[in-house]
Amino acid sequence: MDFAFDARTEELRAKLLAFMDEYVYPAEAVAHEQRALLASPWETPAVVEELKAEARRQGLWNLFLPDSEYGAGLTNLQYAPLAEIMGRSPQLAPTVTNCAAPDTGNMEVLTQFGDEQQRKQWLEPLLAGEIRSAFAMTEPEVASSDATNITTHIERDGDEYVVTGRKWYISGAMHPDCKIFIVMGKTDPDGEDIRRQQSMVLVPRDTPGVTIERAMQVFGYEDHYHGGHAEVVFDHARVPVSNLVGEEGGGFAIAQARLGPGRIHHCMRLIGMAERAIELMCRRAVSRTAFGKALAQQGVVHNWIADARVTVEQLRLLVLKTAWLMDTVGNRGAHTEIQAIKIATPRAVVDILDRAIQLHGAGGVSQDFPLAELYAGARTLMIADGPDEVHQRSLARRELKRYL
Incomplete structure (x- = not known):
């Protein structure tokens, strides 16, 4: 490597x-x-x-x-x-x-x-930054950490699919330029293979039957730049059969293919968030005085900064190893490492941000510094793209399998 x-x-x-x-x-x-x-x-x-x-x-x-x-x-x-x-x-x-x-x-x-038409109609304007999009997978009524629980129905009716269900925390859906949803639902709810029950279809936002119910906050933040997060209802929304992404029954596999790169991208950005936190900690430590000396002279502050630096260097190496494996043996070959970084990175960065907030006192939880919003984003990533416990369960099973 x-x-x-x-x-x-x-x-x-x-x-x-x-x-x-x-x-x-x-x-x-x-x-x-x-x-x-x-x-x-x-x-x-x-x-x-x-x-x-x-x-x-x-x-x-x-x-x-x-x-x-x-x-x-x-x-x-x-x-x-x-x-x-x-x-x-x-x-x-x-x-x-x-x-x-x-x-x-x-x-x-x-x-x-x-397919060619889908790429021309939706991918090209997304690549050009002319429109935004949303991915509708998570549902409020079921534990969506297990994607096989999804209850949204995608039923075929002649040359159309009829989409019915409720989704929430659908990132990007509040943005006025959001023009298309990729919706995951069940086309074969009684199918023998629970991982072949789901499919994905493209649903334009202006489709009759699509309703943005409300914006969802995250720790009180609305996450405007990413287009917010919304609760969305699909009430017998009809789209052409040609809006199917891939094949019927391929939704679960497509979701996994999508989430692998997404997870490592989140972890890459998290390291940058931690670096910003360390920079802010150091600037604060050398500019503030408490009990007769600079914060930079307080032993506990030394510990926080040193531990943060060690943690970031460890995380960066693990993320780079994972990236290298994804490039050389593919996402499947890097499965263990993808799960490892998804478990390790958010929780460690949350801890670094927590110390940075503490060092800034009241300012740390205010709008005058980016730390509170960074904390909210990092903490959310312990849930998003699969909660930590799901990845721990899967990773442990993989380890134990060698001994059974």
């Missing part, structure tokens, strides 16, 4: 770091001020559109997509340090480079499983 950055990665890192310093960090406060003046909280601040145009001009666009026909053609190992940099400003940087979930995962699904 060689984790040294190649020439292309070094070039993109340099460009992205400069872009962050010159454009993204200064825009954080501007975007917050502009959003307060908008008629709707889901509208896009002007500065975001300006940054998107600049990112495209500089070639910092669709970096996540390994398919060179549609994206940057980077490997997971090449993308990892770039996603980490973007994770330092997770609300702005992924959005303005067109590397934000859920659009990234949806573009990957359409690239791998969409």
Whole structure:
């Protein structure tokens, strides 16, 4: 395993770091001020559109997509340090480079499983940043950590599918530019193989029978830049049979193919969030005095900063190893490592952010620093894309299998 950055990665890192310093960090406060003046909280601040145009001009666009026909053609190992940099400003940087979930995962699904018409109609405008999208899988009435529990029905009626069900925490659905849902439901609810009961269909947002019931908050945040999270009802929403993604019964497999890259992308960005937290901790420690000396001279602060640095270095190596395995032996071959980073990274970054908040006192939980919002995002990732306990269960079974 060689984790040294190649020439292309070094070039993109340099460009992205400069872009962050010159454009993204200064825009954080501007975007917050502009959003307060908008008629709707889901509208896009002007500065975001300006940054998107600049990112495209500089070639910092669709970096996540390994398919060179549609994206940057980077490997997971090449993308990892770039996603980490973007994770330092997770609300702005992924959005303005067109590397934000859920659009990234949806573009990957359409690239791998969409047909020519689906790619032309939906993938191309997503790649261009002209529209947004949502992925409708999680449901409020069942434990969606077990995807076989999903109750949404996708029934065939002649040359149409009829979609009926309730979804929630559907990321991106509140954004006014969200034009398409990828909906997972059961086309064969009584099928013998529980992993072949599900399918995915494309449901345009303006389809009759599709209702956005309400916005869902996360620790009180609405996550505007990612298009929010919504509870959505599909009440006999009809779409053409041609809107099926892949094949009937392939929904579970498509979901797994989508979630593997999504999980590692989250972990890459989480490391960037931890780096931002360490930077803020150090700046705070050298600028504040308590009980007669700088916080930087307090022993407990030394421990927090040292432990955070050690943790980040460990996590980065594990994520890079996982990226390398995904590139060399595929997602299936990296299954254990993907689960390991999904378990280890969010909980460790939550702990680092918690210490950073503590060091900032009341400021740490305020809107004057990004720490509280970073904490909310990191803590949510202990649930999103499969809760920790599901990954622990699967990983332990894999370990025990060798001894049974």
